[in-house]
Amino acid sequence: MQRYEVWRQLYTYADEWVQLKPWEVLWSNDFVALEINEKTYYCTIMGKLGDCIGVSIYEGEEGYADLCSIAHEYPDQAIAQYMMFEQNCLTFYMGDREEVPKGQKEIIKKLGLKYRGKGHWPYFLSFVPRFYPYEINDQQASVIVQVFKHLIPLMKAYMNHEVAVDFDNGEILFAHDHHGWEYEAIQRPEEQEKFYVVDLEDQQYLNYLKELPQTQNQYIIDLAYLSGGLVDEAYDRPVSSLVLLALDVDSQQIIKVSMPRPEDDEIIECISMFCELMQDYGKPKDIFIRNPRVFSSIISICEECQVEVHVTSLPMMDDIFAQMDYFISK
Template identity: 35%
Template sequence: MDSTDLIAIKLQGMEEPVFMSVMGRLGTCYGVSMYEGLDGLVDFDMVANADRKDGPSIYDTMMDQSCITWYAGDRDEVPEAQKKVIRELGLKFRGKGQWQYFLSFEKGYTPFTLDAREAGILTEAFKGLFMAVRAIKEKLISVDFEQGEILWRFYNTETREWNMFAGPLPPCEREYPEIELEDQELRQKLKEQRQTNQERAIELAYLQTEVRDQEYDRPLCPRVLIVMDWKRDMILNMDLMRPEDYEIDVILNFFIP
């Protein structure tokens, strides 16, 4: 299986399925990522298409997604908190690529250790994933991943059995915010701004650093709004954003103080 070949699992008690991506076919990164619901599927599509021409970087898409990932990596990649848990459980990992750890990705935050809710969902999803992969391996079910099919697994409440079938991937398209000025007072203020022939370039990017703030229960990976004078190749303004900040509001606040 390739990392773009998805398995959708409809867990009991959840309205939307989780989408599982198995990584490692290329031999560079081994793990399994779980994306929750259709919003998660949109995030997966964004990451899968990262680094294309004129698109966001892989780093920005990784920080702008929400998912839970199990990794098999090296010792120095394991968070210290999880090393402590490994020791307490008496587990032993040896060698490169043999250390197992888990990371929770949430938009605007640095990847962090899973909480109880996330650990519970991932545990149930892994149970379904093992059964789904075994069915594919033993040729009990055929899925044409190359033609856009994915494997669906769901619990039938009437028969009280798990069912699997090959089916299409749900439509997913990331919606990007658009500026629509409906506030008449705001529109008037914008009209009153002095006109110039300057060209502005605006960039939103994640800083490659971790910030700890007592107001948040996990470390931040802050975004920064950069405004440049395109003709003079000069930075005019930089604003550090908080996770709850809305991009459009931050941009408008620059043009309409």
């Protein structure tokens, strides 16, 4: 299929979606799944409250885990933002002309399409962990076309009451090709775990950590994304600024900080910082955490070393990250 034919189909489906208005009958947590060419795509339909109209598409079990992670409510906005930047999905939005990526504006012009008015411009973004949301490529456009090709008839059937789904009792709307397309309600799959507890395999090093002197120190360890993206010639899309830091509760001083690059493993970064913290200052009495990645990375070590872990909201950290945001953006 020629490049512009793919994009023409994409905008045709987007226009049909807007005319259909399925967001008026579904909430974003009413999940829809489609099995296409032996791949399962999970979709969340946004716009029920009249803002952020769009569709996000997640592939496979890992995609479903990402979808589940953003479906939760979190006590801190920083955690919600962290989850947004940690997902892998393709998203269609309706927005303003200023929000449309430059490349897509050129395609719209090339195709001779006309969009006018605030909130009436379709655009498409790719979300990849550690990177800022970026415009989709031709291959990703083809994926969205394939999903829309089957998602729109599915939504028409649902809106015409041809298939019933009890979303409130854990069902999802499902479409699959079984000698012809079938639409049905199925039980929502068990939620996929996104953050696994990590055990330190080096027993000798763990024994060394356990023997470090015990202190009354209290630390906060936090991991968060700053707003905006940074252009780095080493990558083909803007990088999201990820910050890992440790704060001494008594002095309110940052004692360790790092900004992992996209290729750095977050789990290793969290473990390394915590272990260095104990080596430099001794075993703390308490650790305060809000980020689930930090928790899953170091909870096992904390239990072995008898360090008390507190999972709590950390509003004071938002001020620190806001200051970092300010200085980086200048």
